[in-house]
Amino acid sequence: MEKARYQEIAIDIAHAIMMGEYHEGVKIHGRSTLAGRYNVSPETIRRAIAVLQNVGVVVVSQGVGITVTSKAMAEKFVKSFDQKGEIQVFVEDLKKLMDQRRETDLKIESHLNKFLGYTERLMSRWMDVGEIEIGKTSPAIGKTLRELKVRERTGTTIVAVVRDGFEQFSPDASLVLRGEDVLLVAGSAEGQEKLRSIL
Structure with a gap:
């Protein structure tokens, strides 16, 4: 200007x-x-x-x-140009503030994307539920959930046990597993695979 x-x-x-x-x-x-x-x-x-x-x-x-x-x-006439100078300074300050706001918006967007990514990974971890059946010759038969230490060893959680067609949600750690029990397991695919190898 x-x-x-x-x-x-x-x-x-x-x-x-x-x-x-x-x-x-x-x-x-x-x-x-x-x-x-x-x-x-x-x-x-x-x-x-x-x-x-x-x-x-x-x-x-x-x-x-x-x-x-x-x-x-x-x-x-002279005063009007002095005012124009003041307006120019105001406009320049406004531009700087807008630039700062754009920079802040970009940072917010970046943090939000990171947060959403973290949330999605967290939710997928807990919403990825698989079914694992206890085989008739499984070494887990006769053992309690506490003894198997499922969470510590695999990072998964047994949210329910299906036995004889009935579902037991949030099973107690003292529950003794039987052959042909079906476990509903929440956790990552890798964790579920580790549990299968144990069972």
Whole structure:
């Protein structure tokens, strides 16, 4: 939002009017003189004067030149650019805050994705339930769940035992296994495979 050179010149002339360098009703130097003073082309001076004429600071008359018409409008014009500067600072601060918010949003999204991934793995661990039948020659027959130490050895949990068509949920650790019992096991596929090898 860097001001164009003609805008800077318009502000400078308006400021000079504010400070009393040019008085109302007084003719300002010609375009050529101003062009030399500011080291710019006459076209740049024409644009600067056009801005000042548009806001009522000066009037340009054929054969007369550039005449100051209103010190009050010059003050208003300069203040308006000061306000624009303040607005520019505000906009820049707002952009920085928006950038910081985007960065924060990205961090939140990253943490949320990690959390969701962790939750999915945790839920899949406990929702992956398999059935394992105790064979007639299984070494687990006659042993209690406590003796088998299923959780410690495999990381799985026996959530139910199906015996003679009846389901016993949350079986007691003192339950003695029998042949043809069906165990409902919650845990990872790897853990269930370890339990099968034990049974």
